[in-house]
């Protein structure tokens with residue numbers, strides 16, 4: 001089946017056979033800034049955010065963008081200006097969020113392996129909450145906070161043991177995963193947290209996985225979390241906030257995830273029925289805010305026509321777009337300008353010296369060398385996971401806003417890559 005032309009990306013549209021980001025033709029951007037080139041639509045980001053805001057209308061809620069999805073400063077700035085908080089997972093992400101204008105108090109710190117140095121810095125700047133993932137981390141965080149004369153706000157990430165029915169590498173809420181504290185040990189962990197001198201319990205949190213395209217795992221997880229809130233509060237430990245993680249999927253290839261607004265209407269029906277409607281609700285969406293707000297524009301270098309297979313060799317590779325190689329992920333690939341040649345079937349591959357360096361298998365494309373292609377749905381977990389493998393410089397990035405656009409990252413040079421290295425004297 002030939003996939004829908006532009007899945008889920010309303011602000012990337014064909015006009016007279018030419019692909020535009022909002023009101024800007026991608027070919028003009030590629031001419032000016034070269035390829036591979038990531039292009040983001042600001043309007044797409046704000047519309048994706050607005051769906052969550054509608055779902056939370058009238059509620060006490062905070063949306064903390066999970067910046068691991070795309071941590072480029074210009075992207076963070078859009079969300080900071082729109083009033084978002086940030087979910088971070090490293091000291092590096094903390095510095096980026098602050099540099100983009102985030103308020104420290106709206107930052108929450110997730111992750112199984114926070115170092116003492118990261119905890120210190122986060123306490124010094126006054127972040128909003130630490131999402132703690134083990135009893136051992138509770139002890140260390142308390143020690144670090146006491147040494148600084150502070151108390152650290154904590155929420156415990158519980159593992160609700162529900163199956164999000166997504167790729168195993170991005171399922172996190174099942175028993176046996178490295179994430180969170182098992183449901184049955186949560187009360188014990190909270191008892192320890194209140195006994196430690198450097199901690200103040202602020203809430204509870206969970207995250208069950210990523211690219212979730214049905215409501216059911218969310219509804220199940222919410223039930224499990226609310227069960228725990230009842231148990232923990234019955235033991236006299238108040239949980240002012242409930243952080244429900246991220247994970248809502250996007251349309252890469254015809255998936256039909258629920259809208260964030262519809263999902264939260266259904267979740268609040270359950271929450272209200274169980275009497276928890278007046279809590280502070282926090283969420284950590286990443287992919288669903290940026291995934292379909294970005295594309296990667298790439299040039300066709302060569303067409304290799306062989307007996308067994310045709311290859312379309314492009315100038316973007318697994319170092320720019322790691323998701324196909326890592327998760328066998330699908331990204332639609334479409335021509336940026338119409339070509340009247342008949343379409344042929346190609347494996348679309350990059351220049352990196354690995355057979356795993358493919359971007360799409362069996363794609364029908366009408367292309368010639370020198371043509372531009374757009375790899376769609378590339379706003380999330382592409383640039384933020386890009387590497388320098390094969391000493392390839394990371395791509396440039398453009399943020400489009402209506403008819404104007406801004407270069408938000410220059411193309412990385414070989415000199416940039418070697419800057420921190422030293423020859424042996």
Ligand code: LLP
Pocket residue numbers: 066069087110111170207209210211245246247248284285286287288323327380381
């Ligand atoms: N909160 C926590 C604690 C997380 O671990 C994650 C994602 C999120 C929030 C955001 O989830 P999202 O809304 O983006 O689904 N590289 C993979 C995805 C890894 C997700 C890791 N955790 C991919 O490209 O599919």
